[in-house]
Amino acid sequence: MSINKDSSKKSNLLKKILAHPLYPGIIQWPVLLLFAYIIFVLAFGPILAHDNFGTAMTWVLWWPVLPLLFILFGRLWCGICPFATLSDVVQKFVGLNKPVPKFLKKYGIWIIDAVFILITWSDHVFGIVENPRGSAFLLMLIVVGVVFSGAFFERRTWCRYLCFLGGLSGNYSRSGALELRATPEKCAACKSASCYHGNEKAPGCPMFEFPRTMDTNAKCNLCGYCVKTCPNDSITVKTRIPTKELWGIKKPVFEESFLAIVIMGIVFVQNITMLSIWQPLLQTLERITGTTNYFVTFTITFIIAMGLPILALFLSSFLSNLSTREGIAKNFARFGYGLIPLDLAAHLAHNLFHLLAEGKSIFFTFMGLFGVEYHASAAIFSNSTILTLQYLLLFLGTAGSALTICKIGKSHHHKGVVPHLIFVLLLALINVYLFSLPMAMRM
Incomplete structure (x- = not known):
């Protein structure tokens, strides 16, 4: 009984955090500013990786910690990712909000596979990780893709269909110990679909997910928008046995x-x-x-x-x-x-x-x-x-x-x-x- 109570308390706390008006912005903006500084140091700081703060933060701290975040919190990182925040800003001011091209919906995962392979190959051939300037170039290439995607397409098209890190996190988050789901009984009578379309409290799901039918963590970035917009308090956030989602993928x-x-x-x-x-x-x-x-x-x-x-x-x-x-x-x-x-x-x-x-x-x-x-x-x-x-x-x-x-x-x-x-x-x-x-x- 005490274990269930502890789990319930943690779930309620997590839901309160997601529902708070300051979340995720209170984390997004400091992370964005930090990453901007890291790119600056990579591009203009010490030329040796051993001496470069940007190299240490990117490849010794950020990259190693990411898989741990995925198993503990699913795609939480994607909700506060500086590239996603940049996409939102670009979209807000100059976004055309065009529908996602059909070829991206169909072949996006193959593009992610190919880019992941290409980046790994390029790292070893051109020494990206060991070269601060190479690391800066890689991150700026991602920035260019994010800006282009945010300027032309709706929501977080980049994160859902093009980001190699998103593909990685999507796979890993299926093993995660945290899940967000809607309550079918409460959703059955709902006609607003605010969780998908958004309302005055928050935008709709940036990852094109409909919480009412969602049965996987693979695309959910725990941004909390659906928690804020749901009129029926249908969204639940709870812990689970790691790997459980993988057992019965339909x-x-x-x-x-x-x-x-x-x-x-x-x-x-x-x-x-x-x-x-x-x-x-x-x-x-x-x-x-x-x-x-x-x-x-x-x-x-x-x-x-x-x-x-x-x-x-x-x-x-x-x-x-x-x-x-x-x-x-x-x-x-x-x-x-x-x-x-x-x-x-x-x-x-x-x-x-x-x-x-x-x-x-x-x-x-x-x-x-x-x-x-x-x-x-x-x-x-x-x-x-x-x-x-x-x-x-x-x-x-x-x-x-x-x-x-x-x-x-x-x-x-x-x-x-x-x-x-x-x-x-x-x-x-x-x-x-x-x-x-x-x-x-x-x-």
Whole structure:
């Protein structure tokens, strides 16, 4: 009983926060100003990443913390994101509010997949993360896309259909411990649809969601507009078991499962290129290809690291389909969601290294803005402690994926879960091996 009461109190508090007139603006504007300053420092501050406050804030703090926010609060970040705030401002003053093009609705997720892959590839080929000017250029490219989208299209078209981070957060938030839903009984008699269209209290849903029929966290950014506009107090905000949403997705989408396995490939790439084995591997590739051109050798590595997990998921879907007889693509789409918990865990484990092994660089570079220099270690914890935490995350992610796959199979009376369970175990073992090797630092 006490657990239920505590959960209810937390839910009521969260709902009160979302309903408050100052939310989300009270967080949006400071975040926007901070990001504007970060871009300025990246563009005009110290040229070395080790000394640049913008690099530390972007790649040592913001990027590593994001996956943790997704699992705790769903897409809350998207509600206060500076790019989304900029889109709202542009739209308010010069927006044409044109309908979203049909091709974006149909192919937006593929654009997100492609952009995510391209950015990861570009980072390693052109050294974006290790180069403050490159980081500034990347963020300004996003600003250009946001301004263009806000000027022409309605609501947050960029966030819903084009933002690669939105695609990532959409997948991860399905594993989140927080959900916002409408109460069907209260919505049945409602004729205003204020939650979607908005009213004098707040705008309509910026993410094109209709809370009355919403059954997923994937697109909800917890902006609180529907809580403010609902005339019947229908909206509930409550905690739930992480991964629960993944257990019974009614309409699995192939592209979303494809993104899940793409993210795993990206984590492999990020890990491999930071390991002590990377240089020997690179030299082997140079001997095989007969070229020392990094563009060529890394691209080959990238294609292999991205392609093998995709092919392996198709193989496990093929074997699973021998029992389910629903079609390989449909099996891929349905069980691909089971990879998301392990995706999230591997991503968190990788980013944890940057946060905990380089975390003090945030303070060091901040003090550097005032001419104070530090030459101490940037590590917050020892490598052995970080590795233990990484293994724990991988264990939880593996258990979450295994549970999800079993629940998916049970909800659809499928017997073909074993190939997917074996695949998840294989991915987990590969990640354990990669994390066991010494990693290089960014800062």
